Each structure stands twice: as C-alpha cells, then as structure tokens.
Amino acid sequence: xxxxxQYSRRWASGRVxxxxxxxxxxGTVLTSPKPERPQRxxxxxxxxxxxxxxxxxxxYKEQLSRSELLSLGDDAVRELDAGxxxxxxxxxxxxxxxxxxxxxxxxRLPTFRRWREKHLKLRRAQQAPTHWGLPSDTPLxxxxxxxxxxxxxxxxxxxxxxxxxxxxxxxxxxxxxDQDLTGIEASESRAAAEALGxxxxxxxxxxxxWFPDVxxxxxxxxxxxxxxxxDATASKLIKLLKSRTAPGGVHLVLSLSVEEDLTTMDVWxxxxxxxxxxxxxRAGRPHWLLTTRP
Numbered sequence: 566x567x568x569x570x571q572y573s574r575r576w577a578s579g580r581v582x583x584x585x586x587x588x589x590x591x592g593t594v595l596t597s598p599k600p601e602r603p604q605r606x607x608x609x610x611x612x613x614x615x616x617x618x619x620x621x622x623x624x625y626k627e628q629l630s631r632s633e634l635l636s637l638g639d640d641a642v643r644e645l646d647a648g649x650x651x652x653x654x655x656x657x658x659x660x661x662x663x664x665x666x667x668x669x670x671x672x673r674l675p676t677f678r679r680w681r682e683k684h685l686k687l688r689r690a691q692q693a694p695t696h697w698g699l700p701s702d703t704p705l706x707x708x709x710x711x712x713x714x715x716x717x718x719x720x721x722x723x724x725x726x727x728x729x730x731x732x733x734x735x736x737x738x739x740x741x742x743d744q745d746l747t748g749i750e751a752s753e754s755r756a757a758a759e760a761l762g763x764x765x766x767x768x769x770x771x772x773x774x775w776f777p778d779v780x781x782x783x784x785x786x787x788x789x790x791x792x793x794x795x796d797a798t799a800s801k802l803i804k805l806l807k808s809r810t811a812p813g814g815v816h817l818v819l820s821l822s823v824e825e826d827l828t829t830m831d832v833w834x835x836x837x838x839x840x841x842x843x844x845x846x847r848a849g850r851p852h853w854l855l856t857t858r859p
C-alpha cells in the first residue's frame with residue numbers, strides 16, 4: 566500500500582446527516598385520560614450513542630486544516646499496512662472507518678457503557694422542569710410523556726424554548742419556530758450543549774407567511790410572541806395552529822406574564838371556543854392555559 570493517498574475523502578469537510586428524518590403524525594388522539602407511554606429507552610440509546618460519537622468525530626475533523634486531514638489519512642494507511650490484515654485491498658470505506666477509529670482514540674471518547682451511565686443521569690435531571698427554569702407544577706412533563714414516537718410537539722416562540730427542551734428530554738420530537746434567527750440559534754446551541762439535538766429541531770419563519778406542513782399533537786405557545794405581531798396576524802396564526810393540530814391534540818399557552826390579567830385570559834379562551842379548556846392561576850393572576858381539540 567502507498568502513503569500517497571489521493572484527497573477523495575468525504576470526511577474532510579462533510580457533516581454527518583442526522584439520523585432522524587421527516588416524521589408523519591397519524592392523528593392519534595391525545596387526551597387527558599390517555600395513559601402515558603413507557604419511556605423510550607433501549608432501542609434509541611445505542612443510536613444516540615452512535616450519534617454522539619459521530620458528532621464528536623465530525624467536530625474534530627472540522628477543526629483540522631487540509632494538510633492535517635491528509636496527514637491523518639496517511640496515519641490510517643500506515644496503521645492498516647502494519648496490521649494483521651495489511652494484505653487486504655484498501656477501500657475508501659475501510660480507510661474512512663479507520664480514520665474515525667484514530668480520532669476516537671485521540672479524543673478518548675467513552676465506551677457505550679460509560680456513556681450510558683452518564684447519559685441516563687443527565688436525562689433524569691433534564692426531565693425536572695426546574696432544570697429549565699420552569700415551575701414545578703407545569704403540565705408539560707405529563708404532556709411530554711403522553712406523546713408517541715411518531716407524534717410532534719410544536720413550540721411557537723423562542724421564549725418557550727425551555728418548554729421544548731423539557732419535552733425533548735423525554736425523547737419526544739420537538740420543532741421550535743420563531744422569526745428571530747438569533748434566538749433560534751441560541752436555542753439550537755443549548756440543545757446541542759444538553760445533548761438533545763437529536764430530538765430538538767428549529768425553523769425560522771415569517772409568522773405572517775409560509776408555515777411548515779406539520780400536524781402537531783402538542784402545541785406550546787409563547788404569548789409574548791403572539792402579542793408582538795398585529796391582531797390580524799395573531800388571529801390568523803392561532804387559527805392556523807388550531808386547524809393543523811391533530812384531533813385530540815393539546816395547546817398549552819405558557820406563563821402569562823405579571824402584566825396579564827384575567828381579562829386577557831378570557832381573550833385567550835375565546836380563541837379556543839369549542840375546545841376543552843383548563844386554566845391555572847396564581848394569586849389571582851393567570852398562569853397557563855391548557856386546551857384540548859375535540
């Protein structure tokens with residue numbers, strides 16, 4: 566084998582595609598009496614570990630210059646030459662795999678067992694609402710546990726991102742939308758830092774224009790985002806969210822601010838005429854509004 570390896574390496578600049586694809590919602594009814602599904606566990610853990618390893622490897626590659634990448638390839642060729650299978654035909658796949666093994670050694674990435682222990686401990690902490698600065702009495706944990714694998718939680722507004730991250734900690738699929746790119750990027754960064762990127766996705770949209778083709782079973786709304794647009798746009802958006810929600814789906818209007826009063830709560834309730842409505846208040850002020858599509 567020769568060390569003159571041609572620069573045909575996809576790993577030099579490529580990113581690993583996410584293992585999650587587009588998902589469809591089948592309209593499964595989500596109501597209060599619905600039993601909570603068992604926590605998503607065994608099948609997804611090893612896949613999450615593989616995603617973690619691939620992400621770290623790609624991050625390392627992206628930090629290297631072209632010459633450093635070529636040198637890494639040469640190291641892989643030499644190791645394969647010196648190994649017991651040195652007489653095998655060197656293929657690009659074999660070479661790419663060995664490059665990844667070298668990087669894994671250099672980064673001292675954990676085994677699946679060590680990663681699993683740390684990962685499960687982190688997930689337990691992330692499933693506490695207070696981890697995200699949310700009140701302990703929020704219904705979000707109950708709602709997140711009720712979502713099936715193929716169901717979607719749509720989070721409307723960057724200020725509701727902590728709610729979306731809590732839902733993602735239960736390994737449910739979350740899509741956060743907002744028209745503020747800076748806020749979206751901040752939410753993405755936190756999701757990555759908390760190892761939730763596999764379940765937490767984002768999209769920048771114009772609230773008065775195009776809307777993603779999704780049918781969520783849970784919609785979490787930041788009321789400050791709704792107030793930031795004109796009344797016509799706000800009304801149109803709420804109607805759209807209601808029409809896109811799967812039958813039996815739930816809308817949660819999060820933490821109305823201290824400036825909100827019961828009159829404003831009544832306005833929100835009127836938006837959901839015909840839906841099953843549950844609300845919560847603190848010290849006479851509205852706290853959150855939970856509605857279920859019949």
